[in-house]
Amino acid sequence: MDSIKELKKFWDGKKVFITGHTGFKGSWMCIFLNMLNAKIYGYSLKPKKTSLFYQANCKKFIKKNFYADINNLKKLEKRINDVKPNVLFHLAAQPLVSDSFSNPLKTINTNSIGTLNVLSSIRKSNSLKSVVIVTTDKVYKIKKRSKYYNEKDELGGKDPYSASKVCAEIITLSYIESFFKKTRLKNKISTARSGNVIGGGDYSKNRLVPDIIKNINNKKKLTLRNPNHIRPWQHVVEPMLGYLKLAQSQYQKKIVHITPIWNFGPNKSNFVKVIDIVKNINKRKKIKLKISRSQNFLETSDLKLDSKKAKKFLKWSSKWNLNKTLNNVVEWNDLFKKNKNAKKICEDQINNYLK
Ligand SMILES: NC(=O)c1ccc[n+]([C@@H]2O[C@H](COP(=O)([O-])OP(=O)(O)OC[C@H]3O[C@@H](n4cnc5c(N)ncnc54)[C@H](O)[C@@H]3O)[C@@H](O)[C@H]2O)c1
Numbered sequence: 430m431d432s433i434k435e436l437k438k439f440w441d442g443k444k445v446f447i448t449g450h451t452g453f454k455g456s457w458m459c460i461f462l463n464m465l466n467a468k469i470y471g472y473s474l475k476p477k478k479t480s481l482f483y484q485a486n487c488k489k490f491i492k493k494n495f496y497a498d499i500n501n502l503k504k505l506e507k508r509i510n511d512v513k514p515n516v517l518f519h520l521a522a523q524p525l526v527s528d529s530f531s532n533p534l535k536t537i538n539t540n541s542i543g544t545l546n547v548l549s550s551i552r553k554s555n556s557l558k559s560v561v562i563v564t565t566d567k568v569y570k571i572k573k574r575s576k577y578y579n580e581k582d583e584l585g586g587k588d589p590y591s592a593s594k595v596c597a598e599i600i601t602l603s604y605i606e607s608f609f610k611k612t613r614l615k616n617k618i619s620t621a622r623s624g625n626v627i628g629g630g631d632y633s634k635n636r637l638v639p640d641i642i643k644n645i646n647n648k649k650k651l652t653l654r655n656p657n658h659i660r661p662w663q664h665v666v667e668p669m670l671g672y673l674k675l676a677q678s679q680y681q682k683k684i685v686h687i688t689p690i691w692n693f694g695p696n697k698s699n700f701v702k703v704i705d706i707v708k709n710i711n712k713r714k715k716i717k718l719k720i721s722r723s724q725n726f727l728e729t730s731d732l733k734l735d736s737k738k739a740k741k742f743l744k745w746s747s748k749w750n751l752n753k754t755l756n757n758v759v760e761w762n763d764l765f766k767k768n769k770n771a772k773k774i775c776e777d778q779i780n781n782y783l784k
Contacts, residue, residue: 431670431674431783432783433464433465433780433783436465436673436783437465437466439677439680439681440462440465440466440467440673440677441465441466441467442466442467442468443467443468443515443516444467444468444470444512444513444514444515444516444556445462445467445468445469445470445514445515445516445517445518446470446471446472446508446509446512446514446516446517446518447459447462447469447470447471447472447517447518447520448471448472448473448499448517448518448519448520448521448543448547449473449519449520449521449522449563450469450471450472450473450482450487450491450494450520451471451473451474451475451476451480451482451487451494452473452480452482452520452521452524453480453481453626453628453630453631453632453633453665454520454563454626454665454668454669455471455473455482455520455521456480456481456482456485456487456630456775457481457628457630457665457666457669457775458518458520458669458672459471459482459487459490459491460485460487460772460775460776460779461666461669461670461673461779462673463490463491464776464779464780468492469490469491469492470491470492470493470495470508470512470514471491471493471494471495472495472497472499472505472508472509472521473494473495473496473521474496474497474498474521475496477632479632480630480632481629481630481631481632481771481775484630484765484771485630485770485771485772485775486771486772487772493512495508499521499539499543499546499547500538500539500542500543500546502546502549502550505546505547505550506549506550506553509550509551509554510550510553510554513554513555513556514554514556514557515556515557515558515559515680516557516558516559516560516561516676516680517547517551517557517559517560517561518560518561518563518672518676519544519547519560519561519562519563520563521539521543522539522540522543522563522594523535523536523539523540523590523593524565524590524633525590525633525634525635525636526567526588526590526591526635527634527635528590528635529588529589529590529593530588530589533589536589536590536593537589537592537593537596539593540590540593540594540596540597541593541594541596541597541600543597544562544596544597544600544601545600545604547562548562548600548601548604548608548618551614552608552609552612554614555613557613557614557617558613558614558617558679558680559617559618559676559677559679559680560614560617560618560619560676560679561618561619561620561621561672561675561676561679562597562601562618562619562620562621563620563621563623563672564594564597564598564620564621564622565590565591565594565622565623566578566622566623566624566625566661566692566694566732566734567586567588567590567591567594567732568584568585568586568591568594568595568598568622569582569583569584569585569586569732570582570583570584570585570586571585571587571731571732574731576733577733577734577735578692578732578733578734578735579692579735579737579738580622580688580690580691580692580738581688584598584599597620598620598690601618601620601689602620602689604618605618605689616679616682616684616685616686616689617679617680618679618689619675619679619689619690619691620689620690620691621668621671621672621675621691621693622690622691622692622693622694622734623663623667623668623671623692623693623694623734624660624661624662624663624668624693624694624695624699624732624734625637625660625661625662625663626663626664626665626667626668627662627663627664627665627754627755627758628664628665628666628757628758628761628778629757629758629760629761629762629765629771629774629775629778630761630765630771630775631665637653637703637706637707638706638758641706641707641710641716642758642759642762644716644717645710645714645715645716645762646762646766648717649717650717650718650719651707651716651717651718651719652719653703653704653707653718653719654703655703656702656703656704656707657702657703657704658702658703658731659700659701659702659731659732659733660700660701660703660732661694661695661699661700661732661733661734662695662699662700662701662706662751662754663693663694663695663699663747663749663754664749664753664754664757664758664782666778666779666782667693667695667747667748667749667782668693670745670782670783671691671693671739671743671745672693674739674743674744674745675691675739675743675745678742678743684742684743687738687742691738691739691743692734692735692736692738692739693734693736693739693745694733694734694735694736694747695734695747695749695754696746696747696750697733698750698751699747699750699751699754700733701751706751706755709751709752709755710755710759713755713756713759714759748782749782757778757781761774761775761778
């Protein structure tokens with residue numbers, strides 16, 4: 430059972446190094462790990478004022494915040510070697526498909542070379558016993574519409590963001606084969622692919638649910654780019670628990686001889702069209718809508734993840750259906766507008782999820 434009490438037995442006192450800790454997923458991860466009494470160290474760019482990291486005052490409970498570029502190899506290596514972490518989660522990235530079209534070089538530098546830098550930096554580590562490299566569901570080569578993608582499927586992202594994450598995957602596998610097979614990190618490094626993650630405190634542009642929340646709060650019209658595109662929608666706590674379980678299993682040598690790639694997608698009922706998300710939220714909150722057929726960048730139209738492997742070997746599976754997921758997103762926004770503490774809202778939702 431995944432209760433706070435059970436999870437704490439492992440995570441209490443562990444030194445955890447997180448890259449990208451000031452981001453949306455990174456902040457949820459910090460709050461989750463803080464509930465488990467882990468010692469958190471983060472390496473990222475400085476957070477914006479409009480960020481969950483800032484709103485939840487994560488800085489206060491994190492042992493050390495290092496604000497630096499993932500492409501500053503010297504600094505990254507020094508920080509990791511100074512901290513001597515037991516577990517590392519690599520989440521730092523330029524995560525937006527739209528921005529990858531306006532700045533492909535920066536995207537590939539941050540996402541591909543950044544991952545290479547993390548892997549290079551941990552080669553000398555004597556303390557690490559588990560590493561999770563976060564990529565995305567967008568790494569798969571898209572085939573027929575009905576297909577569910579599993580970890581053995583071919584890679585082949587078309588847009589610059591997906592390509593940068595495919596590179597990160599290939600670099601990781603190459604490093605595992607070339608440099609870690611005879612070290613203490615053998616069988617202790619994996620890549621993790623999740624779906625479209627949603628939750629309170631995401632302020633990214635060109636993401637559907639943050640755009641809907643902005644629309645609700647500011648009463649401006651919402652422009653939909655691709656109403657019929659299907660996506661795997663999941664609440665952010667779902668893959669967070671998956672990453673934690675994967676890291677713990679690697680650390681405890683429970684998943685030796687298993688390929689180091691993991692999907693953490695939602696249930697089948699959560700693979701729905703963009704327009705269905707809008708209709709679902711519209712039942713609770715009125716949304717002013719405009720559909721724009723003009724598209725200035727290419728996006729994959731249909732993505733479904735098969736997460737049977739995580740279910741079988743990690744006993745992880747998606748728990749919240751679409752209604753519950755969206756309820757939590759809308760509720761987060763409502764409570765925050767009523768001045769409820771952002772960290773407390775996240776903690777309550779994590780506790781509810783684990784019940
Ligand atoms: N949000 C999603 O739906 C989703 C889905 C699948 C995968 N992912 C992946 O999850 C990870 C986190 O995504 P997110 O949604 O939290 O993104 P985010 O933009 O909210 O956070 C990104 C984090 O990376 C850091 N970062 C960016 N460039 C950096 C650089 N050059 N040097 C150091 N740090 C840098 C930022 O400071 C921030 O802490 C990313 O790897 C992303 O590709 C996200």
